[in-house]
Amino acid sequence: MLAAHFDQPGGPENLCVKEVAKPLPGEGEILIKVSASALNRADVLQRSGKYPPPKGASDILGLEAAGLVAGFGPGCKGRWKTGDSVMALLSGGGQAEYVAVPEGQLMPIPKDLTFVQAASIPEAWLTAFQLLHFVGKVQSGEKVLIHAGSSGVGIAAIQLTRLAGAIPIVTAGSPEKIQVATNLGAAAGFNYKEEDFSQRALEFTKGVGVDLILDCIGGSYWEKNLNCLCTGGRWIVYGLLGGGEVHGDLLSRLLFKRGSLITSLLRSQKKEYKEQLVKAFTERALPHFSQDRSPHLRPLIDSIYSLHNIGDAHRIMEENKNNGKIIIEICSSDLLSLL
Template sequence: MLAVHFDKPGGPENLYLKEVAKPSPVESEVLLKVAASALNRADLLQRQGQYPPPPGASSILGLEASGHIAALGPACQGHWKIGDPVMVLLPGGGQAQYVTVPEGLLMPIPAGLTLSQAAAIPEAWLTAFQLLHLLGHVQAGDSVLIHAGSSGVGTAAIQLARMAGAIPLVTAGSQHKLQMAEKLGAAAGFNYKEEDFSEATLKFTKVQANAGGGFHKTDSAPLLHGEPTTSSAGFGQSLPRDCDPRGPC
């Protein structure tokens, strides 16, 4: 099968298609014939040589994908059948024609989404959902400050906050990014390079969803007094050297 490969760290010009062995599912794994795979910041960092994939994970890029089930491992529980369209969360390997996936990481594709659209759901959108609802417990009427509002997780968080009846506010590093966030539903945006966003949001922000990981920890401190909630995901600028971005630090 063909897979995206690079021989040395660097820019996208180092990527090329390489013939590699097609994986086979074992135990409770399935073999997915990949239709589409999304690009995440973790892929960029891996390509740049800033961290290796986790032990045992594929060295092929790609943390999420969509496609059709091509084969079932011998211990699969019968929840899926060959040919089913699915989207998947991966530790790596999505940017290839085939990838093996634990059965428990398969998800049905929501009605109305194409395979290409579904490939961008598992990593960014489920992370944003976790930040807002499982960690932040966002309710209708809450104001939510979303750092890195133009990132993949940030753009998902804006739309999910609106769907929950909350009021999304964002920070970003340029006017262009703020305009994009506002088109997606952000009620207001703040350029953290040019202004102090903490004072403007202090009075009414209950939840912070930090899609940029290490960004803005100092500037956000005034917002954490009282009863606000903060939840964080991503890489940002302060990732510890021994921290695996795909797992807990």
């Protein structure tokens, strides 16, 4: 099969498409013929040599995929049949013609979504759902500050926060990105390049502060995050785009606010945890992707690249030009229907 590949860590120019061995589904695994995958920041970091895959995971890029069930390993429980349209949360391997995935990490594709739209859901939306519910324990009426509000996780978090009855506010780096976020339900948006988001968040909350922060930036935001965190609030760090070093008295300020600092990574979680997450998301959020449900959840696609142009997709993400998900099309839906 064909798959995204790089011989050594480096820039997007190191990426190519290479013929590799087709995976064989193991115990309790299902083989998917991939129609589309999506690009995540973790793929960019892995290509750069900064984020190796977890032990035992495929070293092929791609943390989510959508396509058709194509085969079964021993011990599968019979929930799926050949030809079913599915999307899957992966630890790696999605940017290839086939991927093997544990049965419990598959979800049905809602009837109103294409393969391209479905490919944008598993990693970003499950990450956001996990941060809000499994980690952050979000409650109705709480105010949630979401950094990188027009990213894949940000767009999902805005809508899932609304679904939970809470109030999303976001940061982003341009008026266009702020507009995207507010169009999707953000109650307010702050341009971190032009204003102090912590002061604006305090103004929005009438001086009380936000209850929950979803932070993919890390070190460079620590003071402003603490400044606008309410007493007893929860600050969840799930990425370090702004570095991991903190220079200052973080602990005493966090202690003074009786705040919680929590870290979270989904990719390295155990299979059982991911299956519980997929089950909860499937029951509580997935039905809302249907157009006849209110509130209606919708993925946002920024752009689509073929597997052979994957380097261009990485450049767009590295330059922070995307609003929404960047999709890697592996096999067109028209061709997939003939296989």
